Amino acid sequence: MCVRVCVCVCVCVCVCVCVCGKKCFLQMLCDDVFARNLFSRKQREAQSAPGWKLFGKVPLRESPPKDSKTIQQEYEAKVSKSGQRKNLEFEPLSTTALILEDRPANLPAKSEEEAQRHRQEYDEMVAEAKKRDLYEIFLSRAKERWKSFRETGSEMESDDSADRESSLDLIKLDISRTFPPLFIFQKGGPYHDLLHSVLGAYTCYRPDVGYVQGMSFIAAVLILNLEEAEAFIAFTNLLNKPCQMAFFRVDHELMLKYFAAFEVFFEENLPRLFNHFKSSNLTPDLYLIDWIFTLYTKSLPLDVACRVWDVFCRDGEEFLFRTGLGILRLYEEVLLQMDFIHIAQFLTRLPEDTPSERLFSCIANTQMISGNRKWTQVFNALLKDKEMEKSSSPTVKNS
Template sequence: RNFFAKRTKELKPAVQSAPGWKLFGKVPPRENLPKDSKIIQQEYEARTGRMYKPPPSSARRKNIEFEPLSTTALILEDRPANLPAKSVEEALRHRQEYDEMVAEAKKREIKEAHKRKKIMRERFKQEENIASAMVIWVNEILPNWEGMRATRRVRELWWQGLPPSVRGKVWSLAVGNELNITPELYEIFLSRAKERWKSFSETSSENDIEGVSVADREASLELIKLDISRTFPSLYIFQKGGPYHDLLHSVLGAYTCYRPDVGYVQGMSFIAAVLILNLEEADAFIAFANLLNKPCQLAFFRVDHSMMLKYFAAFEVFFEENLPKLFLHFKSYSLTPDIYLIDWIFTLYSKSLPLDLACRVWDVFCRDGEEFLFRTGLGILRLYEDILLQMDFIHIAQFLTKLPEDITSEKLFSCIAAIQMQNSNKKWAQVFASLMKDNKEGDKNHSPALKS
């Protein structure tokens, strides 16, 4: 019973040495004090007959500008008391190894510091350019939009990227409002969407309304809910509970009421989200509806196979013209443009590229129209041409479906600039028009009336 009590009395107070440690609990303190390193050195010299000459003071560790972290510096420490001290040669070798490690660490630190400074300089320069460009856009271009939008100076400034503060305004003006939608009209369709959401379960027995079945409309509503949660998930602003969730839901819901013939198609949420980030709610809806009414977007979102094939054919004309090696490589695997272009066009690259880079693509798309969407696709292929030439069908499809995240605007836009949208002196619009003409003539030749 008194076992622990007796042990407690027998233990000497630990005044001279601190207790050691083991895996479970403390070990008893050592009664013998650890010897000083000088005493150990003297004993070793007396036993071996060797004399240790310390390295010159200039080589000793003092006032070192850079001290490596972790265990790097342990190489300079003396050995434990129960081992022989280092010899002169070993100490000098360790000193040299340590100095080399410090030198390498310094080089890395200096290199990283230079890299950080370069990034900061580029960032400051970019911010200065944006600030000066903003003044030009606000004071000169926007007040005289119709007269200046097509000038060479504005087009060059446009290519460099729009300042975020005027981006939404410029997009609205460039996209236009051919549909003559007003904020009041948006409110009407939004209220209809809200009524539909409320009576969602009650309308299952209703007949077709406006040529669209209830089942199709319900499918659109369900798809909207599902797609919103998958829209820019890394931003956490469009997901449920986020500040823009209800706003995005409203714009998409109102559009399904405004265009029941189109309804909601997967990918629309990304386009609407980008517009919401740059415009007020009603303005975002107006731009969204007009943007989706453009021939290219309407063909893709209505899944007009005939028109989509014409766009793919036009794309391949310029693909072969600009990147003949890669074009033949894709042909050898029967890799058609629809495998990678559909996702790019459906979301206007907002899902495939980093958001800031996608906005720059949108800038020039608003300036040049649908042609720039396909030119951007060719720019991406040019940027990764060397990598893609080494891949097979599966790896190419996977790579183009999920592009590298480290893609930069400078590299991509330099590749886009190198793409020539001209084939046999024909521009994109002329090539596409000739394909449409050939298609119409083919339809006439194969019509039942001509056969009879």
């Protein structure tokens, strides 16, 4: 009996080899099938091109390598044909991780004004990012001056009279008067050191402005709502607004223009009270300076002042003066019965129970339009008059 070993070659095809060397029936059948070439197979063709050909047998073309200068020249030629404005004032060293376009090709080119505005906005974003690091720098500088002040017992003299970094001790005097009922900013309070640090860092950051009485109230409100570094950034941005900068740098001429613009709308909205103030010789600087310096945080209750801040951040400096007119409208009947001294005292420290809803209703009823001119138009007209007065002054003519 023969023992057979079967080897599987293909589907349903077997070749049987007999150990004794004889062919069996299945072996002869398989030889006949392969002889007729019923299962023809294609011969593999030798691949002439390296790589995996996914679609077809066309070999891949290899382009010669180009240097960066050639790529830039081709790109400039393409841009000149398309008419798009690109920023190629530099010569790139390589094309990796380098964007050669300042605007997508499917969008129209920027106008010069738009491009300049975007560059300015970008610079402002970078400056804001750096202010956090600047806070640490100026805070360390302020601490060094505090340490030197404690060791010497007197302020360091500065060669520059406008340099107010040596006035850091004035901050200590004003912090004790900041929201005294809360007792959180006074010495021993939880926010005393934070307020001291923010104000000290600002005096080193802006020595041309230094510390002015009233800044502590603004910084205190920011510290109650923000982290230390964020409070410093918001504080510097807030004081950098034109109105605040004019008051804190004590620009008398510009402050007088703000007072004059305020009186225009004062007379427009409250003529009776305006005439009463005029007859009492009560000028706006006697109450407006304190309101603007502290942004109403010293005169109004803290929760009401925070509501004023919300709208001020949205509408700008106009709302500060509109709020002042709203306060005068709210207490008009009371003020008409007072004399000069009592009016000044009353407006410096308003009642603690000032009704917020009635106040904002009075603010809403205040019209900031005089002779079809808005606040900005009235104020700009006063600024132009100021420039004309300077140009027509005798000193200018003689020069």
